[in-house]
Amino acid sequence: EVQLVESGGGLVKSGGSLRLSCAASGFSFSRYSLIWVRQAPGKGLEWVSSISSTGRYIYQADSVKGRFTVSRDNAMNSLYLQMNSLRADDTAVYYCATVRDGYIDAFDMWGQGTMVTVSS
């Protein structure tokens, strides 16, 4: 069974840091590019960051550049998002997902999400 399980969310003060993890199982993790998408309460979806299958290529939304860092460990079948200098508008559910094919494509396997709340 394909599974993506996010963890690491929680309540943090403005200016603080959190590290999200996404543990994968049931598929060939190292073959896939991966992404983080977030959803603020009651709002739509926002792409946050992408990382290629080897970790060589990384892309980020302007809203998180310089504050968030995506990484992966293919030996551990895990994806990470280090979030620094958090702001109230970073409050959201954060999802990890796989890119269907190659570097850029639709997102076909999703985790259940982890909630990040930034208090001001």
Next chain:
Amino acid sequence: EIVMTQSPATLSLSPGERATLSCRASQSVASNLAWYQQKPGQAPSLLIYRASTRASGVPARFSGSGSGTEFTLTISSLQSEDFAVYYCQQYNNWPPMYTFGQGTKLEIK
């Protein structure tokens, strides 16, 4: 940035009716367009990619069409489980700068 605009914001229909959801891109995205369904408290799930290809396990009542800047998601005969929020997404940029539409809420009339 490519802006994706969905219409209508809310669509009220009855089970058995046909639903037509629209998505417009601010510039051409060719056929690099996906549709997702999201139910309350759940993660989004992929319905359609490459504008018209159904993802694995998606019922045939869901179909996608369009290219360039105008796209449509059609649900031929609504089932109770289809009432949800639907998002379109483009993946045409390089480097990747994915953008989503604001969503269409499909609700029971």
